[in-house]
Amino acid sequence: xxxxxxxxxxxxxxxxxxxxxxxxxxxxxxxxxxxxxxxxxxxxxxxxxxxxxxxxxxxxxxxxxxxxxxxxxxxxxxxxxxxxxxxxxxxxxxxxxxxxxxxxxxxxxxxxxxxxxxxxxxxxxxxxxxxxxxxxxxxxxxxxxxxxxxxxxxxxxxxxxxxxxxxxxxxxxxxxxxxxxxxxxxxxxxxxxxxxxxxxxxxxxxxxxxxxxxxxxxxxxxxxxxxxxxxxxxxxxxxxxxxxxxxxxxxxxxxxxxxxxxxxxxxxxxxxxxxxxxxxxxxxxxxxxxxxxxxxxxxxxxxxxxxxxxxxxxxxxxxxxxxxxxxxxxxxxxxxxxxxxxxxxxxxxxxxxxxxxxxxxxxxxxxxxxxxxxxxxxxxxxxxxxxxxxxxxxxxxxxxxxxxxx
Amino acid sequence: xxxxxxxxxxxxxxxxxxxxxxxxxxxxxxxxxxxxxxxxxxxxxxxxxxxxxxxxxxxxxxxxxxxxxxxxxxxxxxxxxxxxxxxxxxxxxxxxxxxxxxxxxxxxxxxxxxxxxxxxxxxxxxxxxxxxxxxxxxxxxxxxxxxxxxxxxxxxxxxxxxxxxxxxxxxxxxxxxxxxxxxxxxxxxxxxxxxxxxxxxxxxxxxxxxxxxxxxxxxxxxxxxxxxxxxxxxxxxxxxxxxxxxxxxxxxxxxxxxxxxxxxxxxxxxxxxxxxxxxxxxxxxxxxxxxxxxxxxxxxxxxxxxxxxxxxxxxxxxxxxxxxxxxxxxxxxxxxxxxxxxxxxxxxxxxxxxxxxxxxxxxxxxxxxxxxxxxxxxxxxxxxxxxxxxxxxxxxxxxxxxxxxx
Numbered sequence: 001x002x003x004x005x006x007x008x009x010x011x012x013x014x015x016x017x018x019x020x021x022x023x024x025x026x027x028x029x030x031x032x033x034x035x036x037x038x039x040x041x042x043x044x045x046x047x048x049x050x051x052x053x054x055x056x057x058x059x060x061x062x063x064x065x066x067x068x069x070x071x072x073x074x075x076x077x078x079x080x081x082x083x084x085x086x087x088x089x090x091x092x093x094x095x096x097x098x099x100x101x102x103x104x105x106x107x108x109x110x111x112x113x114x115x116x117x118x119x120x121x122x123x124x125x126x127x128x129x130x131x132x133x134x135x136x137x138x139x140x141x142x143x144x145x146x147x148x149x150x151x152x153x154x155x156x157x158x159x160x161x162x163x164x165x166x167x168x169x170x171x172x173x174x175x176x177x178x179x180x181x182x183x184x185x186x187x188x189x190x191x192x193x194x195x196x197x198x199x200x201x202x203x204x205x206x207x208x209x210x211x212x213x214x215x216x217x218x219x220x221x222x223x224x225x226x227x228x229x230x231x232x233x234x235x236x237x238x239x240x241x242x243x244x245x246x247x248x249x250x251x252x253x254x255x256x257x258x259x260x261x262x263x264x265x266x267x268x269x270x271x272x273x274x275x276x277x278x279x280x281x282x283x284x285x286x287x288x289x290x291x292x293x294x295x296x297x298x299x300x301x302x303x304x305x306x307x308x309x310x311x312x313x314x315x316x317x318x319x320x321x322x323x324x325x326x327x328x329x330x331x332x333x334x335x336x337x338x339x340x341x342x343x344x345x346x347x348x349x350x351x352x353x354x355x356x357x358x359x360x361x362x363x364x365x366x367x368x369x370x371x372x373x374x375x376x377x378x379x380x381x382x383x384x385x386x387x388x389x390x391x392x393x394x395x396x397x398x399x400x401x402x403x404x405x406x
Numbered sequence: 407x408x409x410x411x412x413x414x415x416x417x418x419x420x421x422x423x424x425x426x427x428x429x430x431x432x433x434x435x436x437x438x439x440x441x442x443x444x445x446x447x448x449x450x451x452x453x454x455x456x457x458x459x460x461x462x463x464x465x466x467x468x469x470x471x472x473x474x475x476x477x478x479x480x481x482x483x484x485x486x487x488x489x490x491x492x493x494x495x496x497x498x499x500x501x502x503x504x505x506x507x508x509x510x511x512x513x514x515x516x517x518x519x520x521x522x523x524x525x526x527x528x529x530x531x532x533x534x535x536x537x538x539x540x541x542x543x544x545x546x547x548x549x550x551x552x553x554x555x556x557x558x559x560x561x562x563x564x565x566x567x568x569x570x571x572x573x574x575x576x577x578x579x580x581x582x583x584x585x586x587x588x589x590x591x592x593x594x595x596x597x598x599x600x601x602x603x604x605x606x607x608x609x610x611x612x613x614x615x616x617x618x619x620x621x622x623x624x625x626x627x628x629x630x631x632x633x634x635x636x637x638x639x640x641x642x643x644x645x646x647x648x649x650x651x652x653x654x655x656x657x658x659x660x661x662x663x664x665x666x667x668x669x670x671x672x673x674x675x676x677x678x679x680x681x682x683x684x685x686x687x688x689x690x691x692x693x694x695x696x697x698x699x700x701x702x703x704x705x706x707x708x709x710x711x712x713x714x715x716x717x718x719x720x721x722x723x724x725x726x727x728x729x730x731x732x733x734x735x736x737x738x739x740x741x742x743x744x745x746x747x748x749x750x751x752x753x754x755x756x757x758x759x760x761x762x763x764x765x766x767x768x769x770x771x772x773x774x775x776x777x778x779x780x781x782x783x784x785x786x787x788x789x790x791x792x793x794x795x796x797x798x799x800x801x802x803x804x805x806x807x808x809x810x811x812x
Contacts, residue, residue, distance in 0.1 A: 053741040054734035054759070084727050086760035119727040120761050229731055307713075307799075308807055315808035321490050321525040325635055328460035335459040353460070354492035355526050393713075395804050401714055402721035 003282040003371050005274035008160040011144035012173040014196045016040035016238025019143035021150045024131035026079030026124055027117060032150030034131045037074035038139055043238040045071040046207035048214040050231035056083035057090040058113040059230060069109035075100050078153050081190060082115040082123045083229045092123040099129040103136060114232055116153055116190040148177040151192055155179050159271040165260050167253055172199050172241050174260055178268035190230035193218060193268050199257055200239030202247040210235035213262050217269035221389045222304050273389045278396030281313050284374040288385035295332050296386035299377060302330035310393030318364025320349040327377060339380035345373055409688040409777050411680035414566040417550035418579040420602045422446035422644025425549035427556040430537035432485030432530055433523060438556030440537045443480035444545055449644040451477040452613035454620040456637035462489035463496040464519040465636055475515035481506050484559050487596060488521040488529045489635045498529040505535040509542060520638055522559055522596040554583040557598055561585050565677040571666050573659055578605050578647050580666055584674035596636035599624060599674050605663055606645030608653040616641035619668050623675035627795045628710050679795045684802030687719050690780040694791035701738050702792035705783060708736035716799030724770025726755040733783060745786035751779055
């Protein structure tokens with residue numbers, strides 16, 4: 001089940017970027033499970049990765065390689081996360097990078113590896129290296145849709161978006177794909193996001209944009225509060241559109257490009273929530289009136305992670321007491337219940353520390369019955385605000401996660 | 407469903423403490439829903455309460471009254487939590503205290519109120535005050551079992567324990583009851599614990615013991631990570647056993663009494679987990695080898711609250727990757743996966759940052775199939791350790807919490 005998510009296949013090609021794909025038979029028998037991205041010379045790349053202390057071997061290598069060389073290839077496999085595999089897992093990830101580097105005659109440090117799937121099992125090296133030639137035979141800028149399908153694991157739908165915009169007479173394109181159906185999937189499979197533009201952007205600026213936008217998108221979604229060991233988000237800029245390189249945050253193009261990329265990042269992040277495990281609702285939790293952003297985030301996540309709020313959402317039960325209690329147990333100091341207002345969409349449910357006087361169960365239940373809704377919490381003590389997107393907690397969530405390995 | 411919990415009805419009376427009970431018809435039609443405790447002159451009382459910022463009116467009054475006067479009466483009702491009721495709720499709680507104070511000719515500040523049940527609804531004052539005379543007519547030291555039933559809400563079983571011990575020729579008794587089937591019950595109903603002994607203990611020492619033991623028991627259990635607005639734990643010492651008052655932590659009796667009380671506190675706290683909503687397993691999470699206790703607790707709670715660990719427990723799936731990932735995403739700095747060992751009971755599942763070499767699925771699954779098991783996590787970086795008790799996340803949990811108000 002997914003919430004208002006449909007398959008996207010109208011990608012704009014990004015000049016300077018080709019993709020190839022192949023079926024290596026790791027877990028899939030028909031769908032591609034190995035995807036290769038190839039960046040033309042002069043492209044820049046940036047990445048943000050999981051903050052889980054036990055990040056997987058491919059994540060460790062990505063971080064190092066991004067520092068050490070210009071990225072030319074991304075090598076992605078599904079079906080095996082190469083996580084919890086210790087030193088041998090690190091050697092395996094390096095081995096598939098080396099196989100691709102040898103095939104293309106490039107430095108191994110120009111290859112970034114990404115793995116997603118079952119943990120604790122060794123990577124099937126022979127399957128992946130055997131699939132490389134056929135993947136490299138398919139390299140084409142028009143393969144975004146195939147790539148979006150090739151990075152799926154238990155996603156019910158492939159996820160992607162694309163847009164174009166004009167700036168000073170030049171048309172720029174952005175395309176992106178993502179995968180994941182939870183901040184952590186069963187067995188620690190992963191959130192992955194790959195976004196590319198043909199704008200020319202210095203590596204330093206690209207890294208700043210990637211960091212800021214991942215923070216506003218992939219780091220604002222939560223299904224169950226768990227964080228994968230493999231989460232990775234890569235932003236690429238080929239520069240093939242021509243024009244001067246963006247090297248300065250004060251350049252007007254910086255704001256224009258970032259605004260366009262932000263829409264793509266948020267669309268891809270929200271797609272993961274919409275396809276969340278067992279999700280029947282897409283919920284925006286908006287917390288405003290806080291002293292600072294950390295405070296707003298703490299409250300938003302406490303509400304978003306509360307099993308009682310999530311089961312009430314599943315039941316379409318306008319249970320304002322559970323929301324209020326979750327706010328109250330957040331680790332924010334000196335909260336005064338009298339200052340707080342809570343709305344479901346436009347319907348005021350809590351005012352002056354108690355149920356709003358004109359609140360009716362009918363009005364609250366009508367909002368809760370929607371498949372998209374917002375919980376708007378105003379703390380009445382400052383000007384900072386944050387938004388987090390999440391889903392409900394359903395029987396399907398329990399079934400999916402209890403039955404995955406059985 | 408409950409896990410290895412049976413009804414306890416062999417309470418030792420505590421001299422100097424009587425209980426009465428009555429049915430006020432708040433939600434229950436037959437079972438008592440109003441309970442009164444009466445302490446003899448000279449008794450001391452101590453309490454610890456919810457840290458939820460939006461604590462309910464009765465909790466606010468308990469805290470104030472405990473400071474202002476010697477407690478003589480506890481007045482408990484189920485069926486209505488008097489939470490989220492603002493200023494009128496505070497006045498209601500004071501009104502029932504005043505009714506009891508008037509009936510017994512005592513100062514209102516010697517009465518402590520406790521309410522548990524539905525939130526956001528005004529307390530039914532007339533029902534409660536009408537039930538007081540019949541409750542006061544039943545006052546007897548032998549009413550512990552009736553009281554344990556009279557404080558139940560959606561608990562499937564009443565909860566209590568009792569013991570005696572000798573010290574320097576005197577026999578001391580301890581009895582206690584608790585209620586709750588989650589750290590927060592649907593609609594913010596509550597964890598309550600009432601423990602009494604006939605030892606003579608100064609109020610200061612009693613408060614120190616109550617605080618320390620609640621921390622080791624009621625504050626080490628978690629069903630779903632939510633914290634009620636009404637949680638309260640009261641420790642009473644009547645002094646009826648005779649003997650000198652305990653006023654000094656260096657007195658040998660301090661350690662003896664505290665050790666006996668600790669067993670009672672832990673038994674009552676674990677009973678709440680055993681009766682946890684939808685619980686099919688009782689799980690001890692032991693985290694050792696930490697730099698300090700805060701670190702050990704953070705890891706233990708992160709594992710205990712992980713929906714993926716909890717659904718794996720429900721499925722009896724020895725999914726070590728989910729446990730390892732939860733440890734990794736805890737907010738503890740500089741964790742090295744190579745230092746960590748994880749055992750299910752005695753079975754080593756993780757060693758050197760990966761699956762233990764001699765681990766077999768059969769051995770892990772055998773432990774996971776038990777209705778009681780421990781997850782033992784050794785961090786290999788210090789000497790501090792902590793234990794938290796929790797349950798699995800089952801379909802019944804979702805059903806109970808999604809269907810409660812429908």
